[in-house]
Amino acid sequence: MAISRARAFGAPGKYIQGPGEYENLETFASSYGDNTFYLIDSFLFDEIAARIQKIYASTASKYVTEPFRGECSYAEIERVTERVRTAGATVVVAMGGGKTLDTGKMVAMAMNIPLIIAPTSASTDAPCSAMSVIYTDDHQYIGCVFHKRNPDLVLVDTEMIAKAPLRMFRAGMGDALSTYYEALANERTDGVNYVGSGYRRTRASVAMAELAREILLEDGAKALRALACGAITEAVENVIEANILLGAQFENAGSSVAHAVHGALTALPATHKYLHGEKVAFGIVVQLVLENYPEAELAEAVKWLISLDLPVTLDQLDVEASEANISLLAEALAGEKSRARAVPMWITRRLLHDAIKAADRTGRDFRENFQGRAWPRGSEYGK
Ligand SMILES: [Zn+2]
Missing domain, CATH: 1.20.1090.10 (Dehydroquinate synthase-like - alpha domain)
Structure with a gap:
Protein backbone atom coordinates (compact mmCIF):
# COMPACT_ATOMS: atom_id res chain seq x y z
CA MET A 1 0.00 0.00 0.00
CA ALA A 2 1.11 3.50 -0.72
CA ILE A 3 2.15 5.44 2.37
CA SER A 4 0.61 8.64 1.02
CA ARG A 5 -2.35 9.42 -1.20
CA ALA A 6 -0.21 11.96 -3.03
CA ARG A 7 0.96 11.24 -6.59
CA ALA A 8 4.46 11.95 -7.86
CA PHE A 9 6.08 11.97 -11.29
CA GLY A 10 9.70 12.56 -12.31
CA ALA A 11 11.15 12.95 -15.80
CA PRO A 12 14.13 14.51 -17.56
CA GLY A 13 13.79 18.25 -18.24
CA LYS A 14 13.97 17.57 -21.98
CA TYR A 15 14.15 14.44 -24.16
CA ILE A 16 15.46 14.66 -27.72
CA GLN A 17 15.93 11.67 -30.06
CA GLY A 18 16.91 11.43 -33.71
CA PRO A 19 19.63 10.54 -36.22
CA GLY A 20 22.72 12.73 -35.93
CA GLU A 21 21.57 14.57 -32.77
CA TYR A 22 25.09 14.39 -31.31
CA GLU A 23 26.02 17.08 -33.84
CA ASN A 24 24.03 19.45 -31.60
CA LEU A 25 26.02 18.62 -28.45
CA GLU A 26 27.87 21.93 -28.32
CA THR A 27 24.68 23.95 -28.90
CA PHE A 28 22.85 22.18 -26.09
CA ALA A 29 25.77 22.05 -23.67
CA SER A 30 26.47 25.78 -24.14
CA SER A 31 22.89 26.59 -23.23
CA TYR A 32 23.45 25.01 -19.80
CA GLY A 33 26.98 26.22 -19.02
CA ASP A 34 30.09 27.89 -20.44
CA ASN A 35 32.56 25.04 -19.83
CA THR A 36 31.48 21.46 -20.57
CA PHE A 37 32.93 18.30 -19.08
CA TYR A 38 32.43 15.20 -21.27
CA LEU A 39 32.66 11.86 -19.43
CA ILE A 40 32.92 9.18 -22.13
CA ASP A 41 32.93 5.36 -22.15
CA SER A 42 36.57 4.28 -22.52
CA PHE A 43 36.04 1.92 -25.46
CA LEU A 44 34.26 4.66 -27.42
CA PHE A 45 36.52 7.43 -26.18
CA ASP A 46 38.75 7.92 -29.23
CA GLU A 47 35.84 7.99 -31.67
CA ILE A 48 33.62 10.29 -29.61
CA ALA A 49 36.40 12.63 -28.40
CA ALA A 50 37.50 13.14 -32.03
CA ARG A 51 33.94 13.92 -33.02
CA ILE A 52 33.54 16.42 -30.19
CA GLN A 53 36.81 18.10 -31.16
CA LYS A 54 35.48 18.52 -34.69
CA ILE A 55 32.15 19.93 -33.46
CA TYR A 56 33.92 22.46 -31.23
CA ALA A 57 36.56 23.44 -33.81
CA SER A 58 34.42 26.24 -35.25
CA THR A 59 33.35 27.60 -31.84
CA ALA A 60 34.99 29.46 -28.97
CA SER A 61 33.31 27.24 -26.37
CA LYS A 62 35.38 25.56 -23.65
CA TYR A 63 35.24 21.82 -23.02
CA VAL A 64 37.17 18.88 -21.55
CA THR A 65 36.93 15.18 -22.46
CA GLU A 66 37.66 12.43 -19.94
CA PRO A 67 37.49 8.63 -20.33
CA PHE A 68 35.37 6.73 -17.80
CA ARG A 69 37.36 3.98 -16.06
CA GLY A 70 34.65 1.32 -16.16
CA GLU A 71 32.92 1.13 -12.78
CA CYS A 72 30.40 3.38 -11.04
CA SER A 73 32.26 3.13 -7.71
CA TYR A 74 32.79 5.78 -5.03
CA ALA A 75 36.50 5.94 -5.97
CA GLU A 76 35.67 6.66 -9.62
CA ILE A 77 32.95 9.18 -8.68
CA GLU A 78 35.46 11.02 -6.49
CA ARG A 79 38.13 10.95 -9.21
CA VAL A 80 35.77 12.35 -11.86
CA THR A 81 34.35 14.98 -9.46
CA GLU A 82 37.89 16.18 -8.80
CA ARG A 83 38.59 16.38 -12.56
CA VAL A 84 35.40 18.42 -13.11
CA ARG A 85 36.38 20.76 -10.27
CA THR A 86 39.93 21.21 -11.57
CA ALA A 87 38.64 21.92 -15.06
CA GLY A 88 36.22 24.51 -13.68
CA ALA A 89 33.43 22.88 -15.69
CA THR A 90 29.87 24.14 -15.24
CA VAL A 91 27.95 21.37 -17.03
CA VAL A 92 28.48 17.57 -17.22
CA VAL A 93 27.71 15.47 -20.30
CA ALA A 94 27.83 11.69 -19.69
CA MET A 95 28.14 9.58 -22.86
CA GLY A 96 28.09 5.80 -22.83
CA GLY A 97 26.43 2.84 -21.13
CA GLY A 98 24.55 2.67 -17.82
CA LYS A 99 27.62 2.84 -15.54
CA THR A 100 29.05 5.92 -17.28
CA LEU A 101 25.67 7.63 -17.13
CA ASP A 102 25.18 6.74 -13.45
CA THR A 103 28.64 8.13 -12.61
CA GLY A 104 27.86 11.34 -14.51
CA LYS A 105 24.65 11.69 -12.48
CA MET A 106 26.53 11.28 -9.17
CA VAL A 107 29.14 13.89 -10.15
CA ALA A 108 26.67 16.49 -11.46
CA MET A 109 24.42 16.10 -8.40
CA ALA A 110 27.35 16.37 -5.98
CA MET A 111 28.48 19.59 -7.67
CA ASN A 112 24.95 20.84 -8.21
CA ILE A 113 25.52 21.63 -11.90
CA PRO A 114 23.43 20.80 -15.01
CA LEU A 115 23.56 17.27 -16.44
CA ILE A 116 23.14 16.05 -20.00
CA ILE A 117 22.85 12.30 -20.59
CA ALA A 118 23.80 10.93 -24.02
CA PRO A 119 23.40 7.12 -24.10
CA THR A 120 25.35 5.13 -26.70
CA SER A 121 23.03 2.10 -26.59
CA ALA A 122 19.35 1.47 -25.86
CA SER A 123 20.07 -1.40 -23.49
CA THR A 124 18.41 -0.13 -20.28
CA ASP A 125 16.06 2.50 -18.92
CA ALA A 126 18.93 4.17 -16.97
CA PRO A 127 19.30 7.37 -19.07
CA CYS A 128 16.11 9.18 -17.98
CA SER A 129 16.03 8.16 -14.33
CA ALA A 130 17.12 10.05 -11.21
CA MET A 131 18.92 6.97 -9.92
CA SER A 132 22.51 5.66 -9.86
CA VAL A 133 23.51 2.07 -9.12
CA ILE A 134 26.75 1.95 -7.12
CA TYR A 135 29.32 -0.86 -7.13
CA THR A 136 32.65 -1.55 -5.42
CA ASP A 137 35.80 -1.27 -7.54
CA ASP A 138 35.71 -5.05 -7.97
CA HIS A 139 32.15 -4.92 -9.35
CA GLN A 140 30.09 -5.98 -6.30
CA TYR A 141 26.69 -4.31 -6.06
CA ILE A 142 26.43 -1.84 -3.15
CA GLY A 143 23.05 -0.16 -3.65
CA CYS A 144 21.08 2.59 -5.35
CA VAL A 145 21.31 6.34 -4.85
CA PHE A 146 18.18 8.37 -5.60
CA HIS A 147 18.91 11.90 -6.78
CA LYS A 148 16.93 15.05 -6.12
CA ARG A 149 16.45 15.65 -9.84
CA ASN A 150 16.42 13.83 -13.20
CA PRO A 151 18.87 14.77 -15.98
CA ASP A 152 18.28 18.22 -17.49
CA LEU A 153 18.47 16.79 -21.00
CA VAL A 154 18.55 13.27 -22.42
CA LEU A 155 20.00 13.46 -25.93
CA VAL A 156 19.68 10.28 -28.01
CA ASP A 157 21.52 9.98 -31.33
CA THR A 158 19.73 7.21 -33.21
CA GLU A 159 22.74 6.63 -35.49
CA MET A 160 24.90 5.94 -32.44
CA ILE A 161 22.32 3.55 -30.96
CA ALA A 162 22.06 1.74 -34.31
CA LYS A 163 25.81 1.03 -34.27
CA ALA A 164 25.72 -0.67 -30.83
CA PRO A 165 25.51 -4.50 -30.75
CA LEU A 166 21.98 -5.80 -31.42
CA ARG A 167 22.20 -7.86 -28.27
CA MET A 168 22.12 -4.63 -26.24
CA PHE A 169 19.08 -3.37 -28.12
CA ARG A 170 17.25 -6.68 -27.53
CA ALA A 171 18.10 -6.61 -23.82
CA GLY A 172 16.72 -3.07 -23.64
CA MET A 173 13.47 -4.36 -25.08
CA GLY A 174 13.22 -7.03 -22.36
CA ASP A 175 13.87 -4.38 -19.71
ZN1 LIG B 1 15.56 -2.35 -15.55
Whole structure:
Protein backbone atom coordinates (compact mmCIF):
# COMPACT_ATOMS: atom_id res chain seq x y z
CA MET A 1 0.00 0.00 0.00
CA ALA A 2 1.11 3.50 -0.72
CA ILE A 3 2.15 5.44 2.37
CA SER A 4 0.61 8.64 1.02
CA ARG A 5 -2.35 9.42 -1.20
CA ALA A 6 -0.21 11.96 -3.03
CA ARG A 7 0.96 11.24 -6.59
CA ALA A 8 4.46 11.95 -7.86
CA PHE A 9 6.08 11.97 -11.29
CA GLY A 10 9.70 12.56 -12.31
CA ALA A 11 11.15 12.95 -15.80
CA PRO A 12 14.13 14.51 -17.56
CA GLY A 13 13.79 18.25 -18.24
CA LYS A 14 13.97 17.57 -21.98
CA TYR A 15 14.15 14.44 -24.16
CA ILE A 16 15.46 14.66 -27.72
CA GLN A 17 15.93 11.67 -30.06
CA GLY A 18 16.91 11.43 -33.71
CA PRO A 19 19.63 10.54 -36.22
CA GLY A 20 22.72 12.73 -35.93
CA GLU A 21 21.57 14.57 -32.77
CA TYR A 22 25.09 14.39 -31.31
CA GLU A 23 26.02 17.08 -33.84
CA ASN A 24 24.03 19.45 -31.60
CA LEU A 25 26.02 18.62 -28.45
CA GLU A 26 27.87 21.93 -28.32
CA THR A 27 24.68 23.95 -28.90
CA PHE A 28 22.85 22.18 -26.09
CA ALA A 29 25.77 22.05 -23.67
CA SER A 30 26.47 25.78 -24.14
CA SER A 31 22.89 26.59 -23.23
CA TYR A 32 23.45 25.01 -19.80
CA GLY A 33 26.98 26.22 -19.02
CA ASP A 34 30.09 27.89 -20.44
CA ASN A 35 32.56 25.04 -19.83
CA THR A 36 31.48 21.46 -20.57
CA PHE A 37 32.93 18.30 -19.08
CA TYR A 38 32.43 15.20 -21.27
CA LEU A 39 32.66 11.86 -19.43
CA ILE A 40 32.92 9.18 -22.13
CA ASP A 41 32.93 5.36 -22.15
CA SER A 42 36.57 4.28 -22.52
CA PHE A 43 36.04 1.92 -25.46
CA LEU A 44 34.26 4.66 -27.42
CA PHE A 45 36.52 7.43 -26.18
CA ASP A 46 38.75 7.92 -29.23
CA GLU A 47 35.84 7.99 -31.67
CA ILE A 48 33.62 10.29 -29.61
CA ALA A 49 36.40 12.63 -28.40
CA ALA A 50 37.50 13.14 -32.03
CA ARG A 51 33.94 13.92 -33.02
CA ILE A 52 33.54 16.42 -30.19
CA GLN A 53 36.81 18.10 -31.16
CA LYS A 54 35.48 18.52 -34.69
CA ILE A 55 32.15 19.93 -33.46
CA TYR A 56 33.92 22.46 -31.23
CA ALA A 57 36.56 23.44 -33.81
CA SER A 58 34.42 26.24 -35.25
CA THR A 59 33.35 27.60 -31.84
CA ALA A 60 34.99 29.46 -28.97
CA SER A 61 33.31 27.24 -26.37
CA LYS A 62 35.38 25.56 -23.65
CA TYR A 63 35.24 21.82 -23.02
CA VAL A 64 37.17 18.88 -21.55
CA THR A 65 36.93 15.18 -22.46
CA GLU A 66 37.66 12.43 -19.94
CA PRO A 67 37.49 8.63 -20.33
CA PHE A 68 35.37 6.73 -17.80
CA ARG A 69 37.36 3.98 -16.06
CA GLY A 70 34.65 1.32 -16.16
CA GLU A 71 32.92 1.13 -12.78
CA CYS A 72 30.40 3.38 -11.04
CA SER A 73 32.26 3.13 -7.71
CA TYR A 74 32.79 5.78 -5.03
CA ALA A 75 36.50 5.94 -5.97
CA GLU A 76 35.67 6.66 -9.62
CA ILE A 77 32.95 9.18 -8.68
CA GLU A 78 35.46 11.02 -6.49
CA ARG A 79 38.13 10.95 -9.21
CA VAL A 80 35.77 12.35 -11.86
CA THR A 81 34.35 14.98 -9.46
CA GLU A 82 37.89 16.18 -8.80
CA ARG A 83 38.59 16.38 -12.56
CA VAL A 84 35.40 18.42 -13.11
CA ARG A 85 36.38 20.76 -10.27
CA THR A 86 39.93 21.21 -11.57
CA ALA A 87 38.64 21.92 -15.06
CA GLY A 88 36.22 24.51 -13.68
CA ALA A 89 33.43 22.88 -15.69
CA THR A 90 29.87 24.14 -15.24
CA VAL A 91 27.95 21.37 -17.03
CA VAL A 92 28.48 17.57 -17.22
CA VAL A 93 27.71 15.47 -20.30
CA ALA A 94 27.83 11.69 -19.69
CA MET A 95 28.14 9.58 -22.86
CA GLY A 96 28.09 5.80 -22.83
CA GLY A 97 26.43 2.84 -21.13
CA GLY A 98 24.55 2.67 -17.82
CA LYS A 99 27.62 2.84 -15.54
CA THR A 100 29.05 5.92 -17.28
CA LEU A 101 25.67 7.63 -17.13
CA ASP A 102 25.18 6.74 -13.45
CA THR A 103 28.64 8.13 -12.61
CA GLY A 104 27.86 11.34 -14.51
CA LYS A 105 24.65 11.69 -12.48
CA MET A 106 26.53 11.28 -9.17
CA VAL A 107 29.14 13.89 -10.15
CA ALA A 108 26.67 16.49 -11.46
CA MET A 109 24.42 16.10 -8.40
CA ALA A 110 27.35 16.37 -5.98
CA MET A 111 28.48 19.59 -7.67
CA ASN A 112 24.95 20.84 -8.21
CA ILE A 113 25.52 21.63 -11.90
CA PRO A 114 23.43 20.80 -15.01
CA LEU A 115 23.56 17.27 -16.44
CA ILE A 116 23.14 16.05 -20.00
CA ILE A 117 22.85 12.30 -20.59
CA ALA A 118 23.80 10.93 -24.02
CA PRO A 119 23.40 7.12 -24.10
CA THR A 120 25.35 5.13 -26.70
CA SER A 121 23.03 2.10 -26.59
CA ALA A 122 19.35 1.47 -25.86
CA SER A 123 20.07 -1.40 -23.49
CA THR A 124 18.41 -0.13 -20.28
CA ASP A 125 16.06 2.50 -18.92
CA ALA A 126 18.93 4.17 -16.97
CA PRO A 127 19.30 7.37 -19.07
CA CYS A 128 16.11 9.18 -17.98
CA SER A 129 16.03 8.16 -14.33
CA ALA A 130 17.12 10.05 -11.21
CA MET A 131 18.92 6.97 -9.92
CA SER A 132 22.51 5.66 -9.86
CA VAL A 133 23.51 2.07 -9.12
CA ILE A 134 26.75 1.95 -7.12
CA TYR A 135 29.32 -0.86 -7.13
CA THR A 136 32.65 -1.55 -5.42
CA ASP A 137 35.80 -1.27 -7.54
CA ASP A 138 35.71 -5.05 -7.97
CA HIS A 139 32.15 -4.92 -9.35
CA GLN A 140 30.09 -5.98 -6.30
CA TYR A 141 26.69 -4.31 -6.06
CA ILE A 142 26.43 -1.84 -3.15
CA GLY A 143 23.05 -0.16 -3.65
CA CYS A 144 21.08 2.59 -5.35
CA VAL A 145 21.31 6.34 -4.85
CA PHE A 146 18.18 8.37 -5.60
CA HIS A 147 18.91 11.90 -6.78
CA LYS A 148 16.93 15.05 -6.12
CA ARG A 149 16.45 15.65 -9.84
CA ASN A 150 16.42 13.83 -13.20
CA PRO A 151 18.87 14.77 -15.98
CA ASP A 152 18.28 18.22 -17.49
CA LEU A 153 18.47 16.79 -21.00
CA VAL A 154 18.55 13.27 -22.42
CA LEU A 155 20.00 13.46 -25.93
CA VAL A 156 19.68 10.28 -28.01
CA ASP A 157 21.52 9.98 -31.33
CA THR A 158 19.73 7.21 -33.21
CA GLU A 159 22.74 6.63 -35.49
CA MET A 160 24.90 5.94 -32.44
CA ILE A 161 22.32 3.55 -30.96
CA ALA A 162 22.06 1.74 -34.31
CA LYS A 163 25.81 1.03 -34.27
CA ALA A 164 25.72 -0.67 -30.83
CA PRO A 165 25.51 -4.50 -30.75
CA LEU A 166 21.98 -5.80 -31.42
CA ARG A 167 22.20 -7.86 -28.27
CA MET A 168 22.12 -4.63 -26.24
CA PHE A 169 19.08 -3.37 -28.12
CA ARG A 170 17.25 -6.68 -27.53
CA ALA A 171 18.10 -6.61 -23.82
CA GLY A 172 16.72 -3.07 -23.64
CA MET A 173 13.47 -4.36 -25.08
CA GLY A 174 13.22 -7.03 -22.36
CA ASP A 175 13.87 -4.38 -19.71
CA ALA A 176 11.23 -2.05 -21.18
CA LEU A 177 8.56 -4.77 -21.47
CA SER A 178 8.87 -5.52 -17.74
CA THR A 179 7.83 -1.93 -16.98
CA TYR A 180 4.28 -2.70 -18.10
CA TYR A 181 3.70 -5.76 -15.91
CA GLU A 182 5.42 -4.12 -12.96
CA ALA A 183 3.35 -0.93 -13.35
CA LEU A 184 0.14 -2.99 -13.40
CA ALA A 185 1.18 -4.90 -10.27
CA ASN A 186 1.79 -1.60 -8.49
CA GLU A 187 -1.48 -0.18 -9.71
CA ARG A 188 -3.34 -3.19 -8.33
CA THR A 189 -1.57 -2.95 -4.97
CA ASP A 190 -1.46 0.87 -4.83
CA GLY A 191 2.31 0.51 -4.42
CA VAL A 192 4.92 3.20 -3.90
CA ASN A 193 7.19 4.55 -6.65
CA TYR A 194 10.75 5.92 -6.53
CA VAL A 195 9.92 9.62 -6.65
CA GLY A 196 10.48 11.05 -3.19
CA SER A 197 9.39 8.57 -0.52
CA GLY A 198 6.00 7.00 -0.09
CA TYR A 199 4.30 8.52 -3.14
CA ARG A 200 2.21 6.61 -5.63
CA ARG A 201 1.94 6.62 -9.41
CA THR A 202 0.22 9.08 -11.72
CA ARG A 203 -2.19 7.86 -14.40
CA ALA A 204 0.30 9.16 -16.97
CA SER A 205 3.09 6.81 -15.90
CA VAL A 206 0.88 3.72 -16.22
CA ALA A 207 -0.33 4.90 -19.65
CA MET A 208 3.31 5.31 -20.74
CA ALA A 209 4.16 1.80 -19.54
CA GLU A 210 1.20 0.45 -21.52
CA LEU A 211 2.41 2.32 -24.60
CA ALA A 212 5.87 0.78 -24.14
CA ARG A 213 4.34 -2.72 -24.35
CA GLU A 214 2.22 -1.78 -27.35
CA ILE A 215 5.25 -0.45 -29.26
CA LEU A 216 7.48 -3.39 -28.34
CA LEU A 217 4.98 -6.04 -29.45
CA GLU A 218 4.09 -4.16 -32.62
CA ASP A 219 7.48 -2.77 -33.72
CA GLY A 220 10.07 -4.91 -31.91
CA ALA A 221 10.68 -7.48 -34.66
CA LYS A 222 10.49 -4.82 -37.39
CA ALA A 223 13.12 -2.75 -35.59
CA LEU A 224 15.52 -5.69 -35.28
CA ARG A 225 15.23 -6.61 -38.95
CA ALA A 226 15.96 -2.99 -39.88
CA LEU A 227 18.93 -2.69 -37.51
CA ALA A 228 20.32 -6.03 -38.76
CA CYS A 229 21.01 -4.28 -42.08
CA GLY A 230 21.92 -0.92 -40.55
CA ALA A 231 18.62 0.77 -41.45
CA ILE A 232 16.98 3.35 -39.18
CA THR A 233 13.23 3.11 -39.69
CA GLU A 234 10.21 4.52 -37.84
CA ALA A 235 9.95 1.15 -36.02
CA VAL A 236 13.55 1.58 -34.79
CA GLU A 237 12.78 5.09 -33.52
CA ASN A 238 9.63 3.84 -31.78
CA VAL A 239 11.45 1.03 -29.98
CA ILE A 240 14.28 3.36 -28.90
CA GLU A 241 11.64 5.63 -27.36
CA ALA A 242 10.08 2.60 -25.63
CA ASN A 243 13.45 1.38 -24.31
CA ILE A 244 14.79 4.71 -23.09
CA LEU A 245 11.89 7.09 -22.34
CA LEU A 246 8.84 4.89 -21.71
CA GLY A 247 10.78 2.13 -19.93
CA ALA A 248 11.92 4.69 -17.38
CA GLN A 249 8.39 4.65 -15.98
CA PHE A 250 9.65 2.08 -13.48
CA GLU A 251 10.65 5.18 -11.53
CA ASN A 252 7.13 6.61 -11.53
CA ALA A 253 5.03 3.45 -11.45
CA GLY A 254 7.26 1.22 -9.30
CA SER A 255 9.04 -2.07 -9.90
CA SER A 256 7.94 -5.57 -8.96
CA VAL A 257 8.77 -9.26 -9.45
CA ALA A 258 10.63 -9.05 -12.79
CA HIS A 259 13.30 -6.73 -11.38
CA ALA A 260 13.36 -8.55 -8.04
CA VAL A 261 14.21 -11.74 -9.99
CA HIS A 262 17.00 -9.84 -11.73
CA GLY A 263 18.37 -8.79 -8.36
CA ALA A 264 18.18 -12.34 -7.01
CA LEU A 265 19.94 -13.73 -10.09
CA THR A 266 22.91 -11.39 -9.66
CA ALA A 267 23.82 -13.40 -6.53
CA LEU A 268 24.75 -16.27 -8.88
CA PRO A 269 28.15 -15.49 -10.51
CA ALA A 270 27.23 -17.50 -13.65
CA THR A 271 24.69 -14.78 -14.55
CA HIS A 272 27.20 -11.92 -14.44
CA LYS A 273 27.96 -12.17 -18.16
CA TYR A 274 24.30 -11.63 -19.00
CA LEU A 275 22.86 -8.17 -19.53
CA HIS A 276 20.37 -6.51 -17.16
CA GLY A 277 17.47 -6.87 -19.62
CA GLU A 278 18.27 -10.53 -20.26
CA LYS A 279 17.86 -11.40 -16.59
CA VAL A 280 14.76 -9.21 -16.37
CA ALA A 281 13.29 -11.16 -19.34
CA PHE A 282 13.21 -14.38 -17.32
CA GLY A 283 11.85 -12.29 -14.42
CA ILE A 284 8.86 -11.35 -16.58
CA VAL A 285 7.98 -15.04 -17.05
CA VAL A 286 8.21 -15.58 -13.28
CA GLN A 287 5.94 -12.60 -12.61
CA LEU A 288 3.28 -13.70 -15.11
CA VAL A 289 3.25 -17.24 -13.70
CA LEU A 290 3.15 -15.98 -10.11
CA GLU A 291 0.28 -13.60 -10.81
CA ASN A 292 -1.52 -16.28 -12.85
CA TYR A 293 -1.95 -14.14 -15.98
CA PRO A 294 -4.46 -15.46 -18.55
CA GLU A 295 -2.95 -18.12 -20.83
CA ALA A 296 -3.26 -15.91 -23.92
CA GLU A 297 -1.31 -13.05 -22.31
CA LEU A 298 1.31 -15.39 -20.90
CA ALA A 299 1.78 -17.05 -24.30
CA GLU A 300 1.99 -13.69 -26.05
CA ALA A 301 4.77 -12.44 -23.78
CA VAL A 302 6.76 -15.70 -23.71
CA LYS A 303 6.59 -16.15 -27.48
CA TRP A 304 7.66 -12.56 -27.98
CA LEU A 305 10.67 -13.04 -25.70
CA ILE A 306 11.58 -16.28 -27.51
CA SER A 307 11.22 -14.58 -30.89
CA LEU A 308 13.86 -12.04 -29.78
CA ASP A 309 16.07 -14.77 -28.32
CA LEU A 310 15.72 -13.35 -24.82
CA PRO A 311 16.02 -15.87 -21.94
CA VAL A 312 12.82 -17.54 -20.73
CA THR A 313 14.50 -20.38 -18.80
CA LEU A 314 17.21 -20.55 -16.14
CA ASP A 315 19.58 -22.59 -18.29
CA GLN A 316 19.64 -19.74 -20.83
CA LEU A 317 21.28 -17.71 -18.04
CA ASP A 318 23.71 -20.55 -17.24
CA VAL A 319 21.80 -21.42 -14.08
CA GLU A 320 20.86 -25.05 -13.54
CA ALA A 321 17.18 -25.37 -12.57
CA SER A 322 18.19 -27.34 -9.48
CA GLU A 323 16.35 -27.40 -6.17
CA ALA A 324 19.30 -25.61 -4.54
CA ASN A 325 19.33 -22.74 -7.07
CA ILE A 326 15.56 -22.28 -7.09
CA SER A 327 15.49 -22.24 -3.27
CA LEU A 328 18.29 -19.67 -3.22
CA LEU A 329 16.40 -17.40 -5.61
CA ALA A 330 13.12 -17.82 -3.69
CA GLU A 331 14.91 -16.97 -0.45
CA ALA A 332 16.23 -13.73 -1.94
CA LEU A 333 12.79 -12.83 -3.35
CA ALA A 334 10.98 -13.51 -0.08
CA GLY A 335 12.79 -10.79 1.92
CA GLU A 336 10.62 -8.28 3.79
CA LYS A 337 11.66 -5.38 1.54
CA SER A 338 11.73 -7.36 -1.70
CA ARG A 339 9.91 -5.80 -4.65
CA ALA A 340 8.59 -9.30 -5.35
CA ARG A 341 6.02 -8.46 -2.67
CA ALA A 342 4.60 -5.70 -4.91
CA VAL A 343 1.93 -8.01 -6.36
CA PRO A 344 -1.79 -8.19 -5.52
CA MET A 345 -1.58 -11.45 -3.58
CA TRP A 346 -0.23 -12.92 -0.34
CA ILE A 347 3.37 -13.98 -0.92
CA THR A 348 5.14 -16.90 0.70
CA ARG A 349 8.57 -18.35 0.06
CA ARG A 350 6.94 -21.56 -1.18
CA LEU A 351 4.78 -19.66 -3.66
CA LEU A 352 7.84 -17.83 -5.04
CA HIS A 353 9.79 -21.08 -5.23
CA ASP A 354 7.03 -22.79 -7.17
CA ALA A 355 6.51 -19.77 -9.46
CA ILE A 356 10.21 -19.85 -10.45
CA LYS A 357 10.02 -23.61 -11.02
CA ALA A 358 6.84 -23.38 -13.10
CA ALA A 359 8.17 -20.35 -15.02
CA ASP A 360 11.29 -22.28 -16.00
CA ARG A 361 9.12 -25.20 -17.15
CA THR A 362 6.81 -22.80 -19.02
CA GLY A 363 9.75 -21.25 -20.86
CA ARG A 364 11.11 -24.70 -21.70
CA ASP A 365 7.77 -25.94 -23.07
CA PHE A 366 7.27 -22.86 -25.21
CA ARG A 367 10.81 -23.07 -26.54
CA GLU A 368 10.27 -26.68 -27.61
CA ASN A 369 6.93 -26.02 -29.24
CA PHE A 370 7.40 -22.55 -30.64
CA GLN A 371 10.31 -21.93 -32.97
CA GLY A 372 9.31 -18.53 -34.35
CA ARG A 373 12.25 -16.17 -34.45
CA ALA A 374 11.69 -12.61 -35.48
CA TRP A 375 15.22 -11.61 -36.31
CA PRO A 376 17.93 -13.08 -38.55
CA ARG A 377 20.14 -15.99 -37.53
CA GLY A 378 23.89 -15.58 -37.83
CA SER A 379 26.81 -15.17 -35.47
CA GLU A 380 27.08 -11.43 -36.07
CA TYR A 381 23.67 -10.97 -34.47
CA GLY A 382 24.01 -13.56 -31.74
CA LYS A 383 25.39 -13.53 -28.24
ZN1 LIG B 1 15.56 -2.35 -15.55
